[in-house]
Amino acid sequence: MKFLKAVFNFFVGDWIILIGVAVLLVVIALLEQTTHQDLLAGFLMIAGLIAILAFTLRREVKPKS
Amino acid sequence: MFWSSALSAFLASIVEFVEALTIVLVVGVTINWKSALWAAVAAVGTLAVLVGVFGTALVAFVPIVALRLIVGVILIMFGLKWLKKAIMRYSGLKALHDEEAIYEEEMRAMRARGESLPNKIDGFGFATAYKSVLLEGLEVAFIVITFGSSAATNDADKTTSLLAATIGALIAGVLVIVAGVLVRGPLTKVPENTLKFSVGIMLTSFGTFWGGEGLGIEWPGADLMLIALVAIYLLASAALVYWLKSLNQPTAPESRSISSRDPLAPLRKEEGL
Numbered sequence: 001m002k003f004l005k006a007v008f009n010f011f012v013g014d015w016i017i018l019i020g021v022a023v024l025l026v027v028i029a030l031l032e033q034t035t036h037q038d039l040l041a042g043f044l045m046i047a048g049l050i051a052i053l054a055f056t057l058r059r060e061v062k063p064k065s
Numbered sequence: 066m067f068w069s070s071a072l073s074a075f076l077a078s079i080v081e082f083v084e085a086l087t088i089v090l091v092v093g094v095t096i097n098w099k100s101a102l103w104a105a106v107a108a109v110g111t112l113a114v115l116v117g118v119f120g121t122a123l124v125a126f127v128p129i130v131a132l133r134l135i136v137g138v139i140l141i142m143f144g145l146k147w148l149k150k151a152i153m154r155y156s157g158l159k160a161l162h163d164e165e166a167i168y169e170e171e172m173r174a175m176r177a178r179g180e181s182l183p184n185k186i187d188g189f190g191f192a193t194a195y196k197s198v199l200l201e202g203l204e205v206a207f208i209v210i211t212f213g214s215s216a217a218t219n220d221a222d223k224t225t226s227l228l229a230a231t232i233g234a235l236i237a238g239v240l241v242i243v244a245g246v247l248v249r250g251p252l253t254k255v256p257e258n259t260l261k262f263s264v265g266i267m268l269t270s271f272g273t274f275w276g277g278e279g280l281g282i283e284w285p286g287a288d289l290m291l292i293a294l295v296a297i298y299l300l301a302s303a304a305l306v307y308w309l310k311s312l313n314q315p316t317a318p319e320s321r322s323i324s325s326r327d328p329l330a331p332l333r334k335e336e337g338l
Contacts, residue, residue, distance in 0.1 A: 012142040014149065021141055025280065032281040041282050045273060046294070050301045053145055053152075057305060060149075060158060061312045 016059060020052035069291075070212040070226050073271065074233035077208040077264050082241035085201035089194050090245060100187045104194035112202045116210070130279060136211045137276025144269030151262035152302055156309035209234045215275050266302065270294035 012018045024045065031041050085105075093101035213230030214223055274291055277284060284290035
């Protein structure tokens with residue numbers, strides 16, 4: 001458990017980023033496999049990453065909201 | 066893409082080298098140089114073994130498309146982590162990572178431990194320097210392997226690309242070591258937050274690009290899209306800093322904990338000491 005925690009902290013150290021990126025990549029992969037819309041997938045990827053960053057930063061300001 | 070792997074590895078590695086060198090200098094000055102330098106040598110030896118084993122396996126057996134996806138995802142997570150910290154510091158939510166403050170705090174803590182041992186390897190000093198160099202060195206090794214492996218367009222280019230990234234990191238290491246030897250003091254002249262912010266932007270941009278390619282996205286403009294990604298993330302980060310400043314509250318938990326209770330908190334938190 002301590003080792004897993006060290007690995008987690010080394011790579012990301014933030015559950016919101018980890019889960020957010022994982023969910024986003026699954027969505028993009030599904031979108032690419034079904035529609036092959038590169039522009040849409042690319043836009044969603046960039047927008048999603050910025051949204052994840054904004055969300056985790058907001059949690060730092062207002063942790064209980 | 067070879068220039069980009071060398072430059073990216075250089076920029077990303079220099080931050081890690083600065084952090085590692087700061088701790089080695091502290092141990093050398095306050096305990097003895099024998100402990101600091103042998104710890105650094107031992108950590109570099111450990112790293113060489115790790116990179117020799119896993120680095121070779123990575124180059125020889127991992128398919129480049131799968132590697133781009135894996136590396137892209139990891140770079141995205143690294144990049145978002147660094148960007149988050151840098152944006153928080155810029156917006157006043159977290160104290161700037163001041164190398165001088167870390168240096169002085171560490172010196173004070175080590176003096177408080179008692180006598181120095183000039184001619185023997187001190188366990189605490191050795192462990193502190195070894196752990197720091199190993200941790201930061203692992204990050205450098207990771208940066209070199211990821212940038213070097215992902216910048217290659219085919220399997221045959223991997224070795225050349227890895228070499229370019231290694232050279233970039235080596236130049237960064239030599240520059241930081243030379244600077245440390247010359248000044249023999251805190252490395253306050255390196256604008257660390259600016260470096261971390263820039264590296265965060267680059268890691269996120271490269272991660273988005275390679276991760277997207279790994280998922281099958283064909284970016285418009287191919288490699289030129291990287292420039293657009295950098296611009297997009299720069300603008301977004303600036304907007305986030307502005308937004309956070311407007312939301313900033315004086316009782317933010319992290320700024321409280323770092324500011325007063327424990328002067329070594331930032332060091333322990335970042336270095337795992």
